[in-house]
Amino acid sequence: MTDKMEEKVALQTDASRNQGRRAFLKGSAAVAGGVMFTQAAHASGGFDPKKAVAPYTGKAELTDVLQDGAARKSLGFGVRKYPYGMPSPFEKEVQRRTLEWLTPDSMASITMSPIHQLHGIITPNGLHFERFHGGVPTINPDDHRLVIHGLVERPLIFTMDDLKRFPSISRIHFVECPANGALEWKGIQLNSVQWTHGMMSCVEYTGVRLSDLLKEAGIKPEGKWIIPEGADASGMSRSLPVELAMDDCFVAYAQNGEALRREQGYPIRLVVPGCEANMWVKYLRRIMVHDVPLQHREETSKYTELMPDGTAQRFSWYMEANSVITYPSPDFKMQGPGKYYVRGLAWSGRGKVAHVDISTDGGRNWKEAHFTSVVLDKAWTRFEIEWDWDGSEAFLMSRVTDETGYVQPPMPQMRKLEGTNNVYHRTAMVTWRVHAWEDGKSGGLIENVQY
Amino acid sequence: MYNTKKTIVAVSIAALFTGSAFAMSENSNSNAEVSAKIDGKYASNYVEIIKNADGKYLDKAVIEAILGEEATHGRNGMVGKLDPANPYSFEVDDSIDGGNHGNAQCKIPKAFVEVHESAAKNYFDDDKFVARGFGTPIAESALEKWNISVDGDGKGLPDPSVGMTIEEGAKIYVQFCAMCHGEFGEGAKGYLPLAVEEDLVTSDFTDPAPMKSVGNYWPYAVTLFDYIRRTMPFWTPNAPYIGDAGYLGMTGYILQSNYLVMDDEGTELEDDTFFNSEVLMKVNKYMPNQGNWFCDHRPVIHNERCMTNCPDEQVGWDGTGDPTKYRQARKLPDGTPQYNVPQRMHEDKPGVGHAGM
Numbered sequence: 017m018t019d020k021m022e023e024k025v026a027l028q029t030d031a032s033r034n035q036g037r038r039a040f041l042k043g044s045a046a047v048a049g050g051v052m053f054t055q056a057a058h059a060s061g062g063f064d065p066k067k068a069v070a071p072y073t074g075k076a077e078l079t080d081v082l083q084d085g086a087a088r089k090s091l092g093f094g095v096r097k098y099p100y101g102m103p104s105p106f107e108k109e110v111q112r113r114t115l116e117w118l119t120p121d122s123m124a125s126i127t128m129s130p131i132h133q134l135h136g137i138i139t140p141n142g143l144h145f146e147r148f149h150g151g152v153p154t155i156n157p158d159d160h161r162l163v164i165h166g167l168v169e170r171p172l173i174f175t176m177d178d179l180k181r182f183p184s185i186s187r188i189h190f191v192e193c194p195a196n197g198a199l200e201w202k203g204i205q206l207n208s209v210q211w212t213h214g215m216m217s218c219v220e221y222t223g224v225r226l227s228d229l230l231k232e233a234g235i236k237p238e239g240k241w242i243i244p245e246g247a248d249a250s251g252m253s254r255s256l257p258v259e260l261a262m263d264d265c266f267v268a269y270a271q272n273g274e275a276l277r278r279e280q281g282y283p284i285r286l287v288v289p290g291c292e293a294n295m296w297v298k299y300l301r302r303i304m305v306h307d308v309p310l311q312h313r314e315e316t317s318k319y320t321e322l323m324p325d326g327t328a329q330r331f332s333w334y335m336e337a338n339s340v341i342t343y344p345s346p347d348f349k350m351q352g353p354g355k356y357y358v359r360g361l362a363w364s365g366r367g368k369v370a371h372v373d374i375s376t377d378g379g380r381n382w383k384e385a386h387f388t389s390v391v392l393d394k395a396w397t398r399f400e401i402e403w404d405w406d407g408s409e410a411f412l413m414s415r416v417t418d419e420t421g422y423v424q425p426p427m428p429q430m431r432k433l434e435g436t437n438n439v440y441h442r443t444a445m446v447t448w449r450v451h452a453w454e455d456g457k458s459g460g461l462i463e464n465v466q467y
Numbered sequence: 468m469y470n471t472k473k474t475i476v477a478v479s480i481a482a483l484f485t486g487s488a489f490a491m492s493e494n495s496n497s498n499a500e501v502s503a504k505i506d507g508k509y510a511s512n513y514v515e516i517i518k519n520a521d522g523k524y525l526d527k528a529v530i531e532a533i534l535g536e537e538a539t540h541g542r543n544g545m546v547g548k549l550d551p552a553n554p555y556s557f558e559v560d561d562s563i564d565g566g567n568h569g570n571a572q573c574k575i576p577k578a579f580v581e582v583h584e585s586a587a588k589n590y591f592d593d594d595k596f597v598a599r600g601f602g603t604p605i606a607e608s609a610l611e612k613w614n615i616s617v618d619g620d621g622k623g624l625p626d627p628s629v630g631m632t633i634e635e636g637a638k639i640y641v642q643f644c645a646m647c648h649g650e651f652g653e654g655a656k657g658y659l660p661l662a663v664e665e666d667l668v669t670s671d672f673t674d675p676a677p678m679k680s681v682g683n684y685w686p687y688a689v690t691l692f693d694y695i696r697r698t699m700p701f702w703t704p705n706a707p708y709i710g711d712a713g714y715l716g717m718t719g720y721i722l723q724s725n726y727l728v729m730d731d732e733g734t735e736l737e738d739d740t741f742f743n744s745e746v747l748m749k750v751n752k753y754m755p756n757q758g759n760w761f762c763d764h765r766p767v768i769h770n771e772r773c774m775t776n777c778p779d780e781q782v783g784w785d786g787t788g789d790p791t792k793y794r795q796a797r798k799l800p801d802g803t804p805q806y807n808v809p810q811r812m813h814e815d816k817p818g819v820g821h822a823g824m
Binding site: 119120123165174179181182203207228231232233234243245249251257258301302304316327329336366371383409417419423429435441449464 | 520522527529541542572573575581582590602603607610613615617619620622647657658667668672673680684685687689690756759760762765767770771772773774775780781783784785786791792794795
């Protein structure tokens with residue numbers, strides 16, 4: 017069978033492949049083996065049957081895969097081999113990763129999600145990015161409690177079962193470390209979108225509204241700030257104004273349909289949609305209602321932005337609208353000139369994504385992409401646009417506009433106004449330089465460059 | 468002067484609602500009304516302006532309509548407009564209490580209308596709320612064990628009778644902290660320094676970011692006590708064998724290593740100073756960088772959504788208009804761009820970066 021096919025087919029050229037496609041589009045049937053096309057296609061399209069070949073056949077490596085292998089010829093494994101399912105071993109390179117030089121040890125460190133290998137808008141629990149300040153505790157939920165106290169009418173203590181008795185809500189939100197993109201303030205360091213934008217994920221949380229819990233305890237009029245605190249070694253604490261707490265925050269016990277993972281705060285964490293992930297206190301055990309902010313380490317020493325004039329910005333809660341092209345990105349190689357479907361992610365801490373525009377010429381001209389996912393509040397949104405690459409050097413950029421009217425700026429503008437010393441909230445556009453194809457000499461290189 | 472401002476606002480509002488029959492006809496004298504309400508700072512009908520613009524509160528035209536044109540020209544454009552009344556201001560209530568500059572409170576700007584509306588819906592309109600009775604009441608006193616929070620005003624600090632001399636604090640510090648943070652807070656093995664003498668302003672944007680630490684950056688000294696009692700030593704946080712007295716003594720030692728002062732005369736902490744919450748609150752008032760903080764008022768960039776032939780300043784390196792002018796990652800010795808495939812991940816740190824995110 018294989019031998020016969022190889023006899024029939026000639027080497028495929030770009031020209032013959034395009035003719036084949038055109039014939040196809042005209043509704044003409046290709047006969048078995050794909051060697052002959054109808055006369056109609058020939059007449060209208062300048063079609064030369066001598067050049068016609070069956071796409072994708074002929075080379076041994078293309079026909080070998082048609083042999084039935086073990087998957088077809090023997091039984092696979094039975095149920096409950098993995099009581100908790102695992103990805104295929106062929107996906108083993110899809111991992112969260114870290115840079116060892118970033119932090120002196122792994123208990124106060126970060127990993128990035130492989131966002132170039134994700135599809136849609138949901139991050140699987142095992143690939144959710146990690147950020148720890150004191151390692152990951154393993155907490156028995158039976159021993160865990162949440163207390164609400166301070167400037168409240170009735171201090172309350174809740175078991176995890178108590179929390180699940182409350183009305184529940186499920187929401188899809190992105191969660192992003194404000195240092196996402198920080199490696200790029202001073203220029204380009206790494207050629208991968210996992211490193212440039214991987215300090216974020218997007219999952220579905222289920223939990224109980226913080227406003228329901230706070231009302232249950234009854235905030236006194238002088239209670240203006242909410243101080244959530246974690247039960248881990250870092251005793252993480254931040255100050256949230258009561259308006260923010262009452263807006264759309266909730267205490268989540270589930271993530272993507274199952275209990276939170278330990279890395280994400282099992283048994284409960286705070287969800288502060290649209291805001292810095294550091295505020296989403298994990299292993300939540302205490303909420304103190306207070307009259308003033310606490311000025312704790314994570315809102316003074318860290319998670320504040322040093323400006324070029326030496327002043328510093330504090331309480332920068334919201335994550336600004338941002339976007340990135342995840343394919344093609346420096347993690348991939350171009351396969352030669354032709355059609356590409358440029359896709360990526362856009363998100364905004366202030367609401368829904370309104371538009372995503374794509375430039376292939378470094379920001380001079382833009383075309384609006386369409387969304388291939390649902391468009392949700394404070395959640396990743398998938399965009400895609402068709403691009404005919406002619407093989408010449410190109411500069412790919414994406415630019416988001418959110419529903420508040422904010423338009424993502426180019427990097428020079430952000431650098432000019434905010435300097436390069438602020439560490440956090442680097443949300444300007446990035447640029448992927450697609451090297452000119454030059455008959456494949458560039459190897460299809462896609463490079464992270466900075467304006 | 469006042470007239471000019473009035474005109475600018477009237478014009479930008481007209482531009483904003485071009486094509487909107489509602490705005491132009493129904494409120495034929497609303498422009499006059501709007502400008503009359505400007506107290507030199509903002510349009511008091513900002514909620515209406517935002518709602519009429521589909522909730523686009525960060526849109527350039529909307530901001531101009533509310534704050535005037537200069538507000539959309541970066542941070543400087545906001546100068547003089549950052550006051551509690553301004554709907555775009557995060558800066559609120561710098562009440563003098565804890566330190567020179569008070570326990571500064573930043574709030575969610577009023578212009579974020581939908582946040583306030585949803586908060587109001589969930590909270591302030593809660594007269595129909597009926598408690599569900601889930602959870603168990605607990606006495607505040609029972610929670611003392613957990614309540615280790617100290618705020619910017621010093622509420623939550625131990626009684627002034629608790630403390631030790633800075634010399635004693637130094638001994639504890641050397642025993643439990645120096646291996647990671649250095650004997651004098653200079654940092655060790657890649658762990659954060661706790662005392663640096665670095666200027667927070669760099670001359671070139673490619674210079675490494677300045678190290679920020681207690682003396683040159685932190686706005687509050689009380690934060691140090693709260694943090695180390697809560698989190699350090701890293702392997703055994705909130706250690707009973709150190710106790711409040713020990714944490715206070717170490718706080719004193721770290722503050723002393725940063726050459727911080729506790730009065731107008733610039734009196735520094737001496738080795739035999741008995742360091743307690745009262746001394747800590749004195750230093751808290753004299754943190755050198757305390758006056759250099761402002762509340763978030765991003766975004767400071769307000770661009771139009773340009774689609775074709777966009778201006779030079781939005782294209783290429785530093786707005787040169789040339790897309791082929793760019794910066795690259797450090798090149799490998801063979802001249803190819805650095806690629807970060809897994810096998811390269813354990814290499815040395817690239818030239819520039821930020822310690823301690």
